[in-house]
Amino acid sequence: xxxxxxxxxxxxIKPTTLAAIGFAAPLIIYMLIFYVWPLIQNISMSMxxxxxxxxxxxxxxxxxFDIYKEILSNQQFWTILGQTLIFVFASIVFxxxxxxxxxxxxxxxxxxxxALRGAFLVPWLLPPMISGTIWQWMMDADSGVINNFxxxxxxxxxxxxxxxxxxxxxxxxNIWLGIPFNLVILYSGLQNINGDLYEAAALMAAMLxxxxxxLLSRCSSRYR
Numbered sequence: 001x002x003x004x005x006x007x008x009x010x011x012x013i014k015p016t017t018l019a020a021i022g023f024a025a026p027l028i029i030y031m032l033i034f035y036v037w038p039l040i041q042n043i044s045m046s047m048x049x050x051x052x053x054x055x056x057x058x059x060x061x062x063x064x065f066d067i068y069k070e071i072l073s074n075q076q077f078w079t080i081l082g083q084t085l086i087f088v089f090a091s092i093v094f095x096x097x098x099x100x101x102x103x104x105x106x107x108x109x110x111x112x113x114x115a116l117r118g119a120f121l122v123p124w125l126l127p128p129m130i131s132g133t134i135w136q137w138m139m140d141a142d143s144g145v146i147n148n149f150x151x152x153x154x155x156x157x158x159x160x161x162x163x164x165x166x167x168x169x170x171x172x173x174n175i176w177l178g179i180p181f182n183l184v185i186l187y188s189g190l191q192n193i194n195g196d197l198y199e200a201a202a203l204m205a206a207m208l209x210x211x212x213x214x215l216l217s218r219c220s221s222r223y224r
Contacts, residue, residue, distance in 0.1 A: 083167055087174070094175045099182025106183075107190045117187070124180035135173040136161070 047064055054060035071077050106117050123131065138145045139160035147157040160169040 087167065087171055090171050091174045091178060095178035095182050098175070098179050100186050102179070102183045103186035103190055106187055117183070120183055121180045123177050124184075131173070131177060135169070135176075139169055 045060075046067060047062065048054075048060035049063045049067065050060045102120065106113050126134075137143075139147075141147060141157050141159045141161070144157075144160070146160070150157065158165055160166070
């Protein structure tokens with residue numbers, strides 16, 4: 001009895017798969033070149049003891065995890081880490097909270113809401129150098145707007161740009177810069193919410209008698 005051997009036909013790649021690979025390839029190449037490779041280089045550099053000379057010549061000696069041990073045993077590192085965590089936490093909380101409040105406010109679509117919403121985007125559009133110069137002027141100890149405002153309430157001027165208050169000065173400026181981004185994202189999300197959900201949430205919250213219920217009730221009034 002003769003046996004017939006049939007070779008498996010090679011599977012053809014679907015045109016949709018080729019199209020997906022073609023669309024994804026530029027992004028993958030971009031990520032590999034500008035994200036993955038620099039990350040690998042940073043990890044490698046962190047395990048070599050570089051100086052200005054060895055950075056140019058490329059013959060930095062291998063140190064392994066010794067540099068990490070030195071950093072973790074340095075008290076200044078933990079101080080900087082704590083300041084960084086305060087900066088990140090305070091910035092995210094206030095940027096999101098204020099952005100959400102403004103998004104709910106502008107979601108009511110009252111008169112001049114479009115113009116005011118555009119005005120709130122100005123900090124986002126300014127170059128960082130101009131924003132930094134504006135805040136440097138506003139926080140000036142002698143002629144700054146913020147200290148002049150504090151004087152109206154009988155408060156002493158604050159030296160915002162000195163080491164004791166510099167962290168809070170940077171946090172305030174960063175919050176101001178990040179509010180427009182959160183406003184745009186959250187406002188776009190509120191615009192896509194079905195009006196029926198607002199009405200159901202308002203009814204549910206009204207039954208509970210919560211403060212958020214009154215907020216949602218006002219927010220959903222335009223759908224009624």
